[in-house]
Amino acid sequence: EDKVVQSPLSLVVHEGDTVTLNCSYEVTNFRSLLWYKQEKKAPTFLFMLTSSGIEKKSGRLSSILDKKELSSILNITATQTGDSAIYLCAVCMGGTSYGKLTFGQGTILTVHP
Amino acid sequence: EAQVTQNPRYLITVTGKKLTVTCSQNMNHEYMSWYRQDPGLGLRQIYYSMNVEVTDKGDVPEGYKVSRKEKRNFPLILESPSPNQTSLYFCASSLTSRLAPGDEKLFFGSGTQLSVL
Numbered sequence: 001e002d003k004v005v006q007s008p009l010s011l012v013v014h015e016g017d018t019v020t021l022n023c024s025y026e027v028t029n030f031r032s033l034l035w036y037k038q039e040k041k042a043p044t045f046l047f048m049l050t051s052s053g054i055e056k057k058s059g060r061l062s063s064i065l066d067k068k069e070l071s072s073i074l075n076i077t078a079t080q081t082g083d084s085a086i087y088l089c090a091v092c093m094g095g096t097s098y099g100k101l102t103f104g105q106g107t108i109l110t111v112h113p
Numbered sequence: 114e115a116q117v118t119q120n121p122r123y124l125i126t127v128t129g130k131k132l133t134v135t136c137s138q139n140m141n142h143e144y145m146s147w148y149r150q151d152p153g154l155g156l157r158q159i160y161y162s163m164n165v166e167v168t169d170k171g172d173v174p175e176g177y178k179v180s181r182k183e184k185r186n187f188p189l190i191l192e193s194p195s196p197n198q199t200s201l202y203f204c205a206s207s208l209t210s211r212l213a214p215g216d217e218k219l220f221f222g223s224g225t226q227l228s229v230l
Contacts, residue, residue: 009153034218036219042223043219090156100158101161101219106156
């Protein structure tokens, strides 16, 4: 059974702190890993990582894929209250499961002023 | 405006009464998918569709049906809803069915909060 596990499940920090969110996966046919941010309702896309693109950065957010360890991290530096959200990791499958996406449970990040 | 539209936003119903949640996208996307979100379980895929008339089961398809008769629409049907289907549902779409690099960027609808009593 394909599995995506995120840790921690919940994190509370103060503005200015740096946080690292983890995502590990056990899937039959890995194709890519995606990070999403969910604030009020619908998730919004952050990054997509593949074998040919294992590191992405956008402003204070960055993400790395470790294919050997079957994991990814999402780093947020100098956190702001607007970073408070649920962060979701998802793995996109290939092969016979082409098109299937499996999400992790999510990490709830709360940033206090 | 490019968007994925789900209706209704909120729905309260009773056990056994058939219901349909509609999903429509105006971006000419090939790929569409349904998810349910429950506390502590994240998003779980119910069904997905690579193109018109092509649908496949996700991780939790039991109790649900879908159809893809037109490219823009992907309704989710609960023939006989039960309380364990109370959840937040999301429809999403993506440009191509191949989900090639860059295409994995899913566009999500605003969600449908379903309560089955």
